[in-house]
Structures are given as structure tokens and as C-alpha cells.
Amino acid sequence: MTTIDLNSDVGEFVSAVDDGSQGALLQFVTSANIACGGHAGDPHTMRATIAQALRWNVAVGAHPGYEDRTNFGRIEKTLTAAEISDSVFRQVSALAKIADQSGSVLVHVKPHGALYNQASADASIARAIADGVRRWSRDVALMGLAGSIMLDEFRAAGFRVLAEAFVDRRYEPNGRLRSRKSPDAMLADPQQAAEQALRIVTRGEVIAAGGSVIPLEAHTLCIHGDTEGALQIAQAVHSALRAAEVELRSPSA
Secondary structure: OOEEEEEEEEOOOHHHHHOOHHHHHHOOOOEEEEEOOOOOOOHHHHHHHHHHHHHOOOEEEEEOOOOOOOOOOOOOOOOOHHHHHHHHHHHHHHHHHHHHHOOOOEEEEOOOHHHHHHHOOOHHHHHHHHHHHHHHOOOOEEEEEOOOHHHHHHHHOOOEEEEEEEOOEOEOOOOOEOOOOOOOOEOOOHHHHHHHHHHHHHHOEEEOOOOOEEEOOOOEEEEEOOOOOHHHHHHHHHHHHHHOOOEEOOOOO
16 A cells, blocks of 8 residues: 655644644644744744644654744755754754653654755755754654755765655746745645645656646655645645545654
8 A cells, every 4th residue: 555644844833833723733644843943933832732743643853944033944044064053953952852851752854944945955955954963863764855965965864764745835847846936836725735645646746837747756745834724735635645545654653
């Protein structure tokens, strides 16, 4: 049977953590990437999100980004490798400490936003991320954009990798994600997101902007927790994959 992990970026907004909407979303995914104080998140949101993940048997991972809360970590930065490594180490360590106190353990790390996008095309940034994680532990998987050089760098650093694809984002013909500056960068329609998820999992491909078809092999699919209608997207993707007899399972299961 075909298996796939569904992950979501969470722990980013106090309101979503506290009003139940994030907990509802976590029912339909298998892995949670938790903001750990860089672009978003604080001890309260980290602890509460881990508790919600444990309730729904969802694997817990760290989601470090540029420490730029004003821009939600989505603006590119020019930092040294040492600065990136230090920041990633600091964020992952903070979440790991709270996870340990909560009776959980981190099983993966996924960079956030601009840090993720830059690492997908810049080997030196990818290496710096890997170095920051390695200073905390080698015993985790690193998530990165399917088909990108960041996965090669993560492997070279000795990590197990998880190639990631996105159900709520459009792709460029070169396999990169379409910039959020483009009005059509997001797939906000749940049915379209479900169709893209099915195509990736069952055909190993995605239809890029302009209609070209690009090959895409993925271990995990992302649903952004801050996408409008994220809960409805998660429900639609979950239902479509289950109907196609795809087993939803975290990589740590």
C-alpha cells in the first residue's frame, strides 16, 4: 500500500492554538512542524501545540526560521553560516527542551519560510541549517523541498531526509515554489489542493504554472496552518487520499 505523511506548520498563532482551530486541524495530519521562537512561537504555544499533537498521535518536529517576527520569517536575509547555525540550534534546542518536559520527542526538523526557500537553492545555507541541527542531535530527519539541493546537503551531513511537496502552493516549471508575491501562489480551494495531493502521491508529478508537468517524488505533503481555509483543505486532502487507499502515516511511525 502507498503511504504518505501529511505535515502542517503550526504553533504560529496564539489565537489558533487557544481557540481550538489548530487542534481541529491536527486531527487530519500525521506530523506537526512547530514554530520554536524564531519567526513565531513562544513557550506557551510550543507547550500547548505539543499537547495537541500528543492527543491526536501526531509526530512532533521543529520549524525554525529567520528570527524576524515582524515579517514572519518570510523575508530573505544575508547571514553568515555561523549565524544561521546558531539560530537553528537555539530554536530547535528550545523546542526539544519543552518536548522533553511534555513527554514527547522531536523526530524531524523543517526550516521555515525564506530560510527554507533560500536553502533549496543555496548549498551553503542548507549546510548551515544541517550544522545547527547536528549540534543538537543527528537522530532526526530533515525535511526539504523535493528535488532540491538542500536534500543533497542534508544527506551529505549524515541525516535521513524527507522530500516534501506542497498541496496548497503552485509550482514553477523548475520545481521551485511560486513566490507568495504572485497572486496565484496559493491553492486555497480544498478540491484543487486534494487533486494536487493525489497527483503527487499516485502519479509522482505536479502540474506547474503554465501547464507543464514536472516529476515530483515526495515522502511528505505540507498543508500550511496559516493558509485561509487550512482546516477545510486538510479535511479534503485527508479524505481524498484515504478514498484512494493511501495510508497516512508519519515517518516515525
